[in-house]
Amino acid sequence: MYSFPILQAEETPNIISLKQPHIQIKDLHVVVEGQEILKNINLSIPNNSVTSIIGPSGCGKTTLLKTLNRLLDDSKDVEISGSVLVNGEDIYAKNAEVTHIRKKMGLLSQKPFTLPMSIFENIAYGPKIHGEKDKGKLKAIVEQQLRNVGLWEEVKDRLDSSATRLSIGQQQRLCLARGLAVEPEIILGDESTSALDPISTQIIENLLMDLKQRYTIVLVTHILRQARRVSDYILFLYQGEVIEFGKTEELLLHPKHEITKQYVKGFIS
Amino acid sequence: MANISKRLQKEKIAKLLMQLSGILITGSLFLILGTILYKGLPHMTWEMISQTPKGGFYLGKSGGVLNAIIGSLYLAGLSTILATLIGIPIAIYLHVYVRQGTAISRFSKLLFDVLFGIPSIVYGAIAFSIMVFFGIRASLLGGVITITLLTIPIVVRTLDELLRTIPQDLKHVTASLGATRWESAKVMLKYIRPGLFTALLLAFGRAIGDVAGVMLTTGYSDNIPKYLDEPTATLPLAIFFQLSSPIPEVQGRAYASALILTFLILIIVLCTHFLSSKQKKHQT
Numbered sequence: 001m002y003s004f005p006i007l008q009a010e011e012t013p014n015i016i017s018l019k020q021p022h023i024q025i026k027d028l029h030v031v032v033e034g035q036e037i038l039k040n041i042n043l044s045i046p047n048n049s050v051t052s053i054i055g056p057s058g059c060g061k062t063t064l065l066k067t068l069n070r071l072l073d074d075s076k077d078v079e080i081s082g083s084v085l086v087n088g089e090d091i092y093a094k095n096a097e098v099t100h101i102r103k104k105m106g107l108l109s110q111k112p113f114t115l116p117m118s119i120f121e122n123i124a125y126g127p128k129i130h131g132e133k134d135k136g137k138l139k140a141i142v143e144q145q146l147r148n149v150g151l152w153e154e155v156k157d158r159l160d161s162s163a164t165r166l167s168i169g170q171q172q173r174l175c176l177a178r179g180l181a182v183e184p185e186i187i188l189g190d191e192s193t194s195a196l197d198p199i200s201t202q203i204i205e206n207l208l209m210d211l212k213q214r215y216t217i218v219l220v221t222h223i224l225r226q227a228r229r230v231s232d233y234i235l236f237l238y239q240g241e242v243i244e245f246g247k248t249e250e251l252l253l254h255p256k257h258e259i260t261k262q263y264v265k266g267f268i269s
Numbered sequence: 270m271a272n273i274s275k276r277l278q279k280e281k282i283a284k285l286l287m288q289l290s291g292i293l294i295t296g297s298l299f300l301i302l303g304t305i306l307y308k309g310l311p312h313m314t315w316e317m318i319s320q321t322p323k324g325g326f327y328l329g330k331s332g333g334v335l336n337a338i339i340g341s342l343y344l345a346g347l348s349t350i351l352a353t354l355i356g357i358p359i360a361i362y363l364h365v366y367v368r369q370g371t372a373i374s375r376f377s378k379l380l381f382d383v384l385f386g387i388p389s390i391v392y393g394a395i396a397f398s399i400m401v402f403f404g405i406r407a408s409l410l411g412g413v414i415t416i417t418l419l420t421i422p423i424v425v426r427t428l429d430e431l432l433r434t435i436p437q438d439l440k441h442v443t444a445s446l447g448a449t450r451w452e453s454a455k456v457m458l459k460y461i462r463p464g465l466f467t468a469l470l471l472a473f474g475r476a477i478g479d480v481a482g483v484m485l486t487t488g489y490s491d492n493i494p495k496y497l498d499e500p501t502a503t504l505p506l507a508i509f510f511q512l513s514s515p516i517p518e519v520q521g522r523a524y525a526s527a528l529i530l531t532f533l534i535l536i537i538v539l540c541t542h543f544l545s546s547k548q549k550k551h552q553t
Contacts, residue, residue: 071444099447099448099449102446109438115443117459125446178446182446
C-alpha cells in the first residue's frame with residue numbers, strides 16, 4: 001500500500017491574484033455532522049473562465065460547490081464559517097438574501113432533474129417565479145434559451161410534452177437552459193456529465209466553453225481529461241484543503257506539490 | 270455450493286407462505302363480498318336507495334336508507350375536504366419549513382403517529398364532551414368536526430411519506446433557480462399529485478366507514494339533513510341498527526345497506542385510480 005504524504009503546514013495553498021475576482025472565498029470552514037469537510041479555504045475564482053475543482057472522492061469538492069450558492073443551508077447539522085464574496089458582497093452576511101444569491105448562480109447537477117412540467121414550463125418556471133408574466137416574453141425566453149443549448153430544433157414541435165420524455169442528454173441541456181433562463185452570472189456544475197454518454201458529454205462541454213464568455217463557470221469533475229479539455233484553471237482539493245490552484249496546463253504538467261503530482265499521475269483517485 | 274438444494278427449499282417454502290397468505294386474504298374478501306351479496310341482494314330494491322325510512326321501516330315496512338346514504342356522503346365528503354385543506358399545509362410545513370431531524374420535527378411526527386393510532390371512539394368521546402360543554406346537540410357539524418380530526422393525521426402521515434419520496438434534486442433545482450420555499454413547495458405538491466389522491470382515498474375510506482366517532486356526535490335521523498346543525502344518519506350506523514333488529518326482513522336490509530356502502534367505496538376507489546392515472550404525465 002502506498003502511503004500518502006501528509007500536507008506540511010508551511011505548504012499554504014497558492015492564490016492567484018486577480019484584480020476583480022468574481023467569487024472570493026475567505027477562511028471558509030465547513031463542518032458537517034462534527035466532521036470538518038472543508039478546512040480554511042482561501043480562494044479567488046476568476047471571471048469569464050472555467051475553473052474546475054478536482055480531487056479524490058470525499059475531498060469536499062461538491063461541498064465547496066454547494067457552499068457557493070448556499071445549498072448547504074437546509075442540510076442538518078452543518079456549520080459554516082468564513083465568507084464567500086460574490087462581486088464583493090458576502091453571501092453569508094446576516095442580511096444576505098438567499099433566493100437572490102441563488103438566482104445569480106445556475107446549478108447543473110450530476111443527474112438531470114426535470115421539474116414535473118412540460119418542456120416549456122421547465123424553462124419558463126424560473127422567469128415566472130421572478131415575476132415575468134408576459135406570455136410573449138416567456139415564449140421568447142424559452143426559445144432563446146433552447147437555442148442557446150442547441151435544443152430548439154429538436155423540441156420546438158413538442159414544447160408542451162413532458163420533459164421526462166427527452167433523452168438524458170437532452171434533459172441535461174434542458175436543465176442548463178432552465179438555469180440560464182433566470183439570467184445568472186455564474187454557472188456551477190456538479191459532475192454535470194457523469195450520467196451522460198460521450199456525445200452528450202461533448203455537447204455539454206462545448207456549450208460550457210462557449211458560455212464562459214458571458215459567465216463565470218465552476219465545475220466539479222472527477223475526470224482529469226475533462227478538466228484539461230474545458231477548464232482555464234484547476235483547483236486541487238485534498239482532504240478538505242486546497243492543495244494547489246493554478247492555470248490548467250501548469251497544474252497538470254508541472255504540479256508543485258507531491259500530492260497533486262500523484263493525483264495527476266493517477267496514484268490517488 | 271453444496272447447500273444449493275437447501276436454499277432452493279427455503280425459497281420454495283417462502284414462496285408457498287406468500288401464496289398461502291395471498292389466498293387467505295383474497296378468500297376472506299370474497300367471503301365478505303359473498304355474504305353481503307347473498308344476504309343483501311334479495312333485499313336490494315330501488316326503494317332502498319331512493320327513499321328515506323317510512324313509518325314502520327324498522328319493523329320491516331316500506332322505505333329505504335337514502336337518509337344514511339346522503340348523510341354518509343355529506344359527512345365523509347366534507348370531512349375529507351376539510352382534512353385535506355388542513356392536512357396539506359401541516360405536511361408541507363413539517364417537511365419544507367421545519368428542519369429535518371430537529372426536536373420539533375421529531376415531536377410532530379411522533380404526535381401524528383399517535384393521533385393516527387387513537388381509536389375513533391376516543392375522538393368521539395372528546396368531541397362529545399366538548400359539544401355537551403357548549404350545549405351543541407348531535408349534528409352533522411359535530412360529526413364533520415370529529416371525523417375531520419380523525420382523518421387529519423391520515424392525510425398528514427400519508428403526505429409525509431409521499432413528500433419523503435421527492436428527490437433532494439427537486440429542492441436543489443427550485444432553490445438554485447431562486448425559488449422561495451413556498452414556491453418549491455408548490456412544485457413538490459405537483460410532483461406528488463398522483464399520490465395525493467391516495468391520501469384522499471384513505472381519508473375518505475376511514476371517514477365513510479367510521480361508526481364509533483359518529484355514534485355520539487352525529488346522532489341519527491330519518492330525514493335527509495338540510496342544515497349542518499341537524500342530526501344525520503350514516504350508513505355504518507344504519508347497518509348497526511338494522512342488524513340489531515330481531516326481524517329478519519330488517520336484518521336483510523342491513524346487508525343490503527352494507528352492499529350499498531361497499532359499492533360507494535368501490536366507486537370512490539375507481540374515481541381515485543382514474544384521477545391519479547391522469548396525473549402521472551410528468552412522472553419518470
